[in-house]
Amino acid sequence: MAIDPIKIMRDSTTPSPLVGEGWGEGVGDHPKVSVIIITKNEAMNIRACLESVVWADEIIVVDSGSTDDTLAICKELGAQVYAHDWPGFGPQKNRALSYAKNEWVFSIDADECVTDELRAEIEVAIKHADGKVAFRMPRLSSFCGRYMRHSGWYPDYVIRLFQHGAAQFSDDLVHEQLVTKGSVGTLKNHLLHNTFHNLEQLLAKINQYSTAGAQMLHQKNKTASLRKAVAHAVWAFFRTYFLRAGFLDGREGFMVAVSTAEGTYYRYVKLMLLNER
Numbered sequence: 296m297a298i299d300p301i302k303i304m305r306d307s308t309t310p311s312p313l314v315g316e317g318w319g320e321g322v323g324d325h326p327k328v329s330v331i332i333i334t335k336n337e338a339m340n341i342r343a344c345l346e347s348v349v350w351a352d353e354i355i356v357v358d359s360g361s362t363d364d365t366l367a368i369c370k371e372l373g374a375q376v377y378a379h380d381w382p383g384f385g386p387q388k389n390r391a392l393s394y395a396k397n398e399w400v401f402s403i404d405a406d407e408c409v410t411d412e413l414r415a416e417i418e419v420a421i422k423h424a425d426g427k428v429a430f431r432m433p434r435l436s437s438f439c440g441r442y443m444r445h446s447g448w449y450p451d452y453v454i455r456l457f458q459h460g461a462a463q464f465s466d467d468l469v470h471e472q473l474v475t476k477g478s479v480g481t482l483k484n485h486l487l488h489n490t491f492h493n494l495e496q497l498l499a500k501i502n503q504y505s506t507a508g509a510q511m512l513h514q515k516n517k518t519a520s521l522r523k524a525v526a527h528a529v530w531a532f533f534r535t536y537f538l539r540a541g542f543l544d545g546r547e548g549f550m551v552a553v554s555t556a557e558g559t560y561y562r563y564v565k566l567m568l569l570n571e572r
Contacts, residue, residue, distance in 0.1 A: 326421045327352040329395035329459070330403060332374075333387045337405035338363040340489060345372045347408040351401065357391040383507070385471035388464040395459060402455050402473070406489050407434075413484040417456060420482060428477030429457035436488035438547050439497075446541035446551045447534070454479060455486065469507035501558045509565035518570055524563035532556035 330351040334341060335358060345368070348354060354374040358366060359381040369376045379390055392400060399421050403409065409417075413432065420430050433450035435442055443449060454462070454473045462475040491497045512519070535541045535555045541548035 324422075325418055326399055327397035328399045328401055328417075328421065329397040330354045330401045331388065331391035331395055332356045332403055332405055333359070333384070333391055334361060334365050334369070334405050335359045335381070336361050336363045336365060338365045338368060339492070340406040341365055342368050342372070343408050343489075344403060344405050345369065345374060347410075347414075348401065348403060350414055352397055353395070355391050355394045357387060357394070359387065383466070383468035383471075385464045385467045388471060389466075392463065398459055400457055400459050400462075402457075403486075404488070408487040408489070410484060410487060413482065413486060416482050416484045420456065420480065424458075424480070426478055427480035428461035429454050429473070429475045430480045430482050431455070432482040433485040434488050435485040436490050438491055438544075438551055439493065441544070441547045443544050443547065443551065445539060445543045446536070446548050447539035448551070450485070451488075452481070453486065456482075468511050469504050497554055501554060501561065505558050505561035505565055508562040509569055512562070512566045513569045517566060519563040519566040521564065521567065524560050524567065527563050528556040528560035531559040 328351045330348045330353070332341075332344065332355070334356055337344075338361075345354060349372070354372075356369045356374045356376045358369075358376055358378050360378070366376060375394065377390075377394060379387065381387065382390075388402060392402075401409075401417070417430075420427075431452045431454040434453050435444075436448050436451065437443070438448075454475065457473065457475060458477075461477055462473050465472045465474055491500070532552045532555065536549065536552035541552045544551065
């Protein structure tokens with residue numbers, strides 16, 4: 296059963312950060328932007344993320360039970376924080392979207408950062424949208440300290456900037472999509488994505504995502520067998536390392552290919568076991 300949202304207000308004695316003051320000259324002339332983020336135990340990443348979007352007019356964080364310093368950091372930096380249970384990635388992001396009040400919305404993950412170049416391009420895009428209701432941008436992701444230019448990880452276009460009311464997230468438990476109602480433009484500057492700092496994080500994410508992926512397939516009445524799991528895993532490695540040139544990313548490219556195969560294997564094995572219940 297869903298719990299009632301709890302708004303965690305910033306302590307009034309804490310100096311307010313410069314939310315909405317990072318646009319530069321003519322700050323009052325730009326269309327207002329709400330940033331939305333979902334979190335759980337993101338203390339390692341959330342400060343850098345929030346500081347990269349301090350230019351926004353409001354920052355909305357929906358948290359699902361953090362036990363580290365995530366909430367304290369969010370309060371310190373002036374974000375509006377709401378507590379909810381965890382219904383899956385898509386539904387949770389739609390919850391965050393429901394709190395946004397401004398004309399434009401920028402959705403960012405806690406392990407992502409907006410560069411100065413992307414911020415400047417966003418400012419121009421929302422001032423001169425020319426009928427576009429949303430914008431996609433390339434995402435440059437790091438793996439254990441290396442930014443990956445191959446392996447199917449780049450340019451990895453994602454739609455993150457959109458007009459309020461012109462888009463919403465799919466209800467997928469994992470790998471949710473932003474569904475838009477209108478024309479989508481393309482920005483050239485990339486969003487930085489700091490995915491995995493170490494293998495412990497990678498293995499935890501493989502377990503989380505393979506479970507959610509198996510549940511989604513099970514809900515769609517998909518079937519699996521051990522043979523199918525192995526075949527999908529082998530294909531995932533071949534596609535990532537050879538067809539998507541993962542070998543050009545050095546040892547990290549090989550590690551990504553192996554982890555992709557591993558996640559695929561466990562997703563179908565877990566689906567097989569779900570089917571047998």
